[in-house]
Amino acid sequence: MYVTVPSANLVVPERSAASAPISAPGSARTREVLIFELGSQRYGLPTADVRELVRAVTITPLPDAPALVEGVVNVRGRVLPVLDIRARFHLPAKALDPSDHFIVASAGPRGVILRVDRATHIALVDEASVQSARDLGPSAAYVSGVAKLDGGLVLIHDLATFLSAQEGASLDEALRPPA
Numbered sequence: 001m002y003v004t005v006p007s008a009n010l011v012v013p014e015r016s017a018a019s020a021p022i023s024a025p026g027s028a029r030t031r032e033v034l035i036f037e038l039g040s041q042r043y044g045l046p047t048a049d050v051r052e053l054v055r056a057v058t059i060t061p062l063p064d065a066p067a068l069v070e071g072v073v074n075v076r077g078r079v080l081p082v083l084d085i086r087a088r089f090h091l092p093a094k095a096l097d098p099s100d101h102f103i104v105a106s107a108g109p110r111g112v113i114l115r116v117d118r119a120t121h122i123a124l125v126d127e128a129s130v131q132s133a134r135d136l137g138p139s140a141a142y143v144s145g146v147a148k149l150d151g152g153l154v155l156i157h158d159l160a161t162f163l164s165a166q167e168g169a170s171l172d173e174a175l176r177p178p179a
Helices: 139-141 167-175
Strands: 002-005 010-013 030-037 041-046 052-053 070-073 078-082 102-109 110-117 116-127 143-149 152-157
Touching: 030 102, 030 110, 030 152, 041 070, 041 116, 052 078, 070 102, 070 143, 070 167, 078 167, 116 143, 116 152
Parallel strands: 041 152, 078 110
Antiparallel strands: 002 010, 030 041, 030 116, 052 102, 070 078, 102 110, 143 152
């Protein structure tokens, strides 16, 4: 199955969580990375973590959720938290715009949504060209590496580490139905 975001002219193949990086036999290891923008900065997310792209809709606030959670959205019967990626990377806040895209993804075992300005394309990244993000500072914990692509550097996110254990537990509690 393929999901298209018409305003981005982007098609993302739907993948299972067990999808492996794409590599031709005998070639360098490569992986597909969904490139998206926040303001003028480009970021990446391995397509193995991406479930689909959808247009932005109104976000419902979630009381008692961690500050990192903008709220929740119902995607085909599943209530998913919308993570505030701008706050995590200390970027200025931006009001929800109808042209924004939601990236429905997996952060470890949890389904999540990232609100981004727009998803632009899928890049095939050579693993050998990805550099460690350790020297980037405090936000490096949420980045698996830095790739040099046409047009500049791209920070590749690691959604498995995006929520701390405490944020995950607080989110679980906020999502739990009242007793």
